């Protein structure tokens with residue numbers, strides 16, 4: 001049979017019993033004071049050891065080695081480590097690299113400060129960094145005034161280029177600058193259009209556009225920023241919102257700032273799509289994706305706008321378009337033609353343009369295309385000819 005281990009107090013009690021040969025009750029008698037004290041303390045000890053909640057006695061603090069002892073130990077450890085040749089070599093290399101990095105950062109900082117103070121462009125700065133710095137602004141830039149272009153008579157601007165397949169067709173309104181119309185309706189634009197967009201699933205098409213937008217991007221004719229709801233800051237490294245109407249752009253800016261208050265690389269540019277190439281010439285700025293929704297119909301010269309998109313596109317970049325125009329149904333086109341003039345006055349858009357013809361004649365290659373709403377809504381992904 002396995003022996004159960006008894007606690008020390010109980011063992012001492014049983015030993016005492018064996019020695020005295022007296023029954024326990026005698027030991028408990030008050031006459032024998034010492035025995036009583038002895039046995040009660042044994043019982044207390046035993047009870048304490050058996051109790052699951054026994055009180056632990058306060059322990060004396062362990063003897064701590066003095067601070068100087070520890071310091072000496074550390075010194076010894078460091079010495080023995082320091083004597084190791086591989087450690088010494090590694091530490092030296094690390095320190096040299098650290099000094100070099102600190103010196104490089106110092107020189108960069110000083111040169112940056114100097115160029116910032118003098119206003120000269122910093123030749124040691126990477127071109128991309130300079131571009132990013134330029135983007136890091138929330139003011140609306142006016143490329144028309146910056147580049148001195150505010151008319152469409154410039155040859156490179158292209159508005160007077162008569163190759164545009166948008167004018168002189170029966171039923172199609174004459175091209176015009178619609179900026180003023182949008183300036184006036186900017187504040188009520190969203191209220192006027194949301195229901196129509198909801199019922200015709202335009203929100204879904206906007207999402208489709210934004211899924212194809214990435215990198216450094218330019219939104220042409222951003223209007224009040226109706227695509228901002230689908231903006232993905234994870235995939236978009238910088239965004240330039242551009243529109244010819246300052247009031248529309250202001251609404252877009254308010255929306256974007258509210259939704260993405262910490263997004264840094266955003267800029268707002270007021271100008272005409274027909275003048276975009278001038279902007280490229282000035283800054284050398286290019287984009288991975290240029291997108292436009294329901295903008296070509298509002299331009300005076302949509303073909304010139306497309307040419308400018310191509311000029312501002314980085315290699316293997318993409319142009320994504322969502323537009324409306326002539327339908328694939330003649331009866332619908334007839335109705336649109338009849339109301340086209342009225343539509344321009346009310347909405348600033350020529351809704352019966354042949355968008356497909358404009359795209360085909362641009363020389364851009366179609367990567368993907370689709371049509372919805374009886375062929376009157378057009379979706380395109382385009383690339384420069386020869387690009388991947």
Ligand SMILES: C[S@@+](CC[C@H](N)C(=O)[O-])C[C@H]1O[C@@H](n2cnc3c(N)ncnc32)[C@H](O)[C@@H]1O
Nearest residue numbers: 182221222223226243244245248272273293298
């Ligand atoms: C029908 S709204 C579309 C706005 C926005 N893209 C959207 O999807 O809701 C057309 C926009 O094109 C702008 N616009 C008109 N002519 C322009 C031009 N020549 N260059 C750039 N933007 C222009 C107008 O100010 C307006 O904001």
